[in-house]
Amino acid sequence: xxxxxxxxxxxxxxxxxxxxxxxxxxxxxxxxxxxxxxxxxxxxxxxxxxxxxxxxxxxxxxxxxxxxxxxxxxxxxxxxxxxxxxxxxxxxxxxxxxxxxxxxxxxxxxxxxxxxxxxxxxxxxxxxxxxxxxxxxxxxxxxxxxxxxxxxxxxxxxxxxxxxxxxxxxxxxxxxxxxxxxxxxxxxxxxxxxxxxxxxxxxxxxxxxxxxxxxxxxxxxxxxxxxxxxxxxxxxxxxxxxxxxxxxxxxxxxxxxxxxxxxxxxxxxxxxxxxxxxxxxxxxxxxxxxxxxxxxxxxxxxxxxxxxxxxxxxxxxxxxxxxxxxxxxxxxxxxxxxxxxxxxxxxxxxxxxxxxxxxxxxxxxxxxxxxxxxxxxxxxxxxxxxxxxxxxxxxxxxxxxxxxxxxxxxxxxxxxxxxxxxxxxxxxxxxxxxxxxxxxxxxxxxxxxxxxxxxxxxxxxxxxxxxxxxxxxxxxxxxxxxxxxxxxxxxxxxxxxxxxxxxxxxxxxxxxxxxxxxxxxxxxxxxxxxxxxxxxxxxxxxxxxxxxxxxxxxxxxxxxxxxxxxxxxxxxxxxxxxxxxxxxxxxxxxxxxxxxxxxxxxxxxxxxxxxxxxxxxxxxxxxxxxxxxxxxxxxxxxxxxxxxxxxxxxx
Numbered sequence: 001x002x003x004x005x006x007x008x009x010x011x012x013x014x015x016x017x018x019x020x021x022x023x024x025x026x027x028x029x030x031x032x033x034x035x036x037x038x039x040x041x042x043x044x045x046x047x048x049x050x051x052x053x054x055x056x057x058x059x060x061x062x063x064x065x066x067x068x069x070x071x072x073x074x075x076x077x078x079x080x081x082x083x084x085x086x087x088x089x090x091x092x093x094x095x096x097x098x099x100x101x102x103x104x105x106x107x108x109x110x111x112x113x114x115x116x117x118x119x120x121x122x123x124x125x126x127x128x129x130x131x132x133x134x135x136x137x138x139x140x141x142x143x144x145x146x147x148x149x150x151x152x153x154x155x156x157x158x159x160x161x162x163x164x165x166x167x168x169x170x171x172x173x174x175x176x177x178x179x180x181x182x183x184x185x186x187x188x189x190x191x192x193x194x195x196x197x198x199x200x201x202x203x204x205x206x207x208x209x210x211x212x213x214x215x216x217x218x219x220x221x222x223x224x225x226x227x228x229x230x231x232x233x234x235x236x237x238x239x240x241x242x243x244x245x246x247x248x249x250x251x252x253x254x255x256x257x258x259x260x261x262x263x264x265x266x267x268x269x270x271x272x273x274x275x276x277x278x279x280x281x282x283x284x285x286x287x288x289x290x291x292x293x294x295x296x297x298x299x300x301x302x303x304x305x306x307x308x309x310x311x312x313x314x315x316x317x318x319x320x321x322x323x324x325x326x327x328x329x330x331x332x333x334x335x336x337x338x339x340x341x342x343x344x345x346x347x348x349x350x351x352x353x354x355x356x357x358x359x360x361x362x363x364x365x366x367x368x369x370x371x372x373x374x375x376x377x378x379x380x381x382x383x384x385x386x387x388x389x390x391x392x393x394x395x396x397x398x399x400x401x402x403x404x405x406x407x408x409x410x411x412x413x414x415x416x417x418x419x420x421x422x423x424x425x426x427x428x429x430x431x432x433x434x435x436x437x438x439x440x441x442x443x444x445x446x447x448x449x450x451x452x453x454x455x456x457x458x459x460x461x462x463x464x465x466x467x468x469x470x471x472x473x474x475x476x477x478x479x480x481x482x483x484x485x486x487x488x489x490x491x492x493x494x495x496x497x498x499x500x501x502x503x504x505x506x507x508x509x510x511x512x513x514x515x516x517x518x519x520x521x522x523x524x525x526x527x528x529x530x531x532x533x534x535x536x537x538x539x540x541x542x543x544x545x546x547x548x549x550x551x552x553x554x555x556x557x558x559x560x561x562x563x564x565x566x567x568x569x570x571x572x573x574x575x576x577x578x579x580x581x582x583x584x585x586x587x588x589x590x591x592x593x594x595x596x597x598x599x600x601x602x603x604x605x606x607x608x609x610x611x612x613x614x615x616x617x618x619x620x621x622x623x624x625x626x627x628x629x630x631x632x633x634x635x636x637x638x639x640x641x642x643x644x645x646x647x648x649x650x651x
C-alpha cells in the first residue's frame with residue numbers, strides 16, 4: 001500500500017517536471033519567432049531538431065531550479081500528501097520556476113541587442129546601471145506584449161499544475177514507507193545528478209554552454225538550443241580568465257606582438273577626440289557601404305558620409321564586443337571582452353596601460369563625456385581606473401530640461417556641451433564622448449520628428465538625429481582655435497537592429513565603422529581602407545599619431561603605420577565561441593578545440609573548410625588564436641596590462 005502511495009506521488013512529480021519542459025519549449029519557440037531574422041533556420045523540422053537538442057539544457061536548468069522542490073517531494077515526511085503541505089509546495093514551485101522562466105522572455109527582446117543568451121555578465125552590467133527603475137518602467141511599456149505572453153504562459157502553467165493533484169493519504173506501515181522511500185530517494189538522486197551534469201560519464205565535464213554548439217552548423221543557432229536560466233546558472237561561478245599554456249612566450253612575442261613601439265614625431269602634440277556612437281552600426285552609413293552590393297541600400301548618415309570624403313575610413317572594421325561596456329575597454333585600452341565584460345570582472349581594478357594613461361603621461365588634459373546619470377554603465381568607475389582627470393555626465397551638465405526621460409541628455413545638446421567644455425580646456429587634450437540617443441526606445445526631440453522619418457528600422461530615425469547632432473558639433477568646432485590640430489576618431493560601440501540580410505550574417509553582427517579625421521593635412525588622414533580593422537586598433541593608432549615612442553602593451557596595431565610585421569586581425573566572441581579573422585580565414589574556437597574554419601569572405605559561416613587536413617596558413621591561424629587568448633588571460637590574471645619597458649621593439 002505504502003509503495004503504491006509513493007508511486008502515485010512520483011507520477012505527479014514527473015507530471016510537474018514535464019510541465020517545465022512544455023513551457024520551456026513554448027518559450028524557445030517564441031524566442032525564435034521574435035528573432036527569426038537573426039537565425040538561419042530553413043524549416044520547421046530544423047527548428048524542432050534544435051528544440052530536441054535543447055531538452056538536455058532544459059533538464060539541467062529545471063533540475064537546478066527545482067532541486068529543493070524535488071527533495072521535499074521525495075523525502076519520507078509522512079505529511080507529503082496533506083493539503084497544507086501541497087499548498088506550500090505549489091508556492092515553492094511557482095516562485096522558483098516563474099522567476100527563472102521570466103528570463104527567457106527578457107531574452108526574447110534583449111537578444112536582438114546583445115546577440116547572446118543572457119548570463120551572469122548581463123547581471124553585472126545591470127548592476128552598474130544607475131536608473132534601473134526608469135529602465136524597467138520603459139521596457140515594460142515598450143514591450144508590454146512580451147509581458148502579456150509571459151503572464152498567459154504562467155496562468156496556463158498554473159492551471160495545468162492544478163489538474164493533477166496528490167491525493168491525501170495516511171501512512172499505516174511506516175517501516176515499509178521509509179524503506180521504499182529511501183530506495184526511491186537514492187534512485188531519484190542519481191537521476192537528478194546525471195541530469196544536472198548532462199550524462200553519467202565521469203570522464204566528461206558537466207554540460208556547459210559551449211556544448212550547445214556541437215549540435216548545429218550555423219554557430220548562433222546554439223542560442224536556440226540554450227535557454228536563459230541555464231546560461232545564467234552555468235555562469236554564476238564561472239571563471240572566464242583561466243590560464244592556458246598552448247605555446248611559449250617566444251611565439252607570442254613574434255606572432256602576436258603584445259608589446260608595440262612606434263617612432264612617429266608630430267611637430268605638435270595633437271588634441272584627440274574619440275567619439276563612440278551608441279549602436280551606430282556600419283549598416284547605417286552610406287560611406288561604409290560603397291562597393292557593397294546591397295539592393296535598395298539607403299544611408300541615414302549624410303553628415304558622416306560627407307565627412308568621410310575628407311577622412312581615413314575603414315570599411316571592413318569590427319567590434320570586439322557585444323555591449324557598450326565592452327567597447328569602452330576595447331577602444332580605449334585595446335582589451336576585448338569575450339564571455340564577460342572585462343570592466344565588470346575583478347581583474348579590472350589594476351594598473352592598465354591605455355590611451356588615457358599614455359596621454360596623462362604626456363601632459364594631456366583627459367576627459368570623459370557621457371550624458372547619462374553619473375555612474376551609468378560603470379563608465380565613471382572604469383574611467384577612473386584608466387586615469388581620466390575629468391568626468392562629465394548628467395550631473396555636470398546640470399540642466400534636465402534636455403533630459404530625454406530615459407537615458408540621459410539628448411545627443412545634440414551634449415555634443416554642444418562637450419564643445420564648449422573643450423574650448424575652456426588647456427591643450428593638448430584627449431576627450432572621449434559616448435553618445436546615447438540612438439538607443440532603444442529610439443526617440444528624439446519633438447522638434448525633429450517631422451524632419452527625420454528614418455526607414456524600416458526603429459533606430460534609423462535616431463541615426464539621422466545623431467548624425468545631425470554631429471554636424472552641429474563640427475560646425476561649432478570648426479570655429480574654435482583647437483580644431484585645426486585635433487584628430488577625431490569616430491566609431492560605434494556595437495551593432496544593433498539589422499534590416500539587410502548581409503548584416504544579419506554572424507560575422508557582420510560585429511560590423512562597425514572606424515573613421516579618422518583631422519583638418520591638419522600633416523596627419524594624412526584620408527582614403528578608404530578595406531583591410532581588417534578592429535576597435536582594438538584604435539588605441540595603438542592614437543598612440544602612434546600623438547608621438548609616444550616608448551613600448552606599450554597592445555593586441556591591436558597602428559592603422560596609420562600599417563606595418564607589414566603587424567598582422568591585421570579581429571578577435572571577438574559570441575559569448576561562448578571565440579571568432580578570429582586573419583589572413584584568408586575565420587576561425588571558431590570554443591576554448592578547447594577549433595570548431596570551424598571558414599573563408600574570410602564567408603561572413604555567414606555557411607561552409608566549413610576544416611573537415612580535411614589543415615594547410616600551413618590554417619595551422620598558423622589556429623596557433624595564433626590560442627596564443628592570443630593565452631597572452632590575453634595571462635596579462636589580465638597576472639596583472640601585466642602595462643608593457644614591460646625592457647621589451648623595447650623596433651617597428
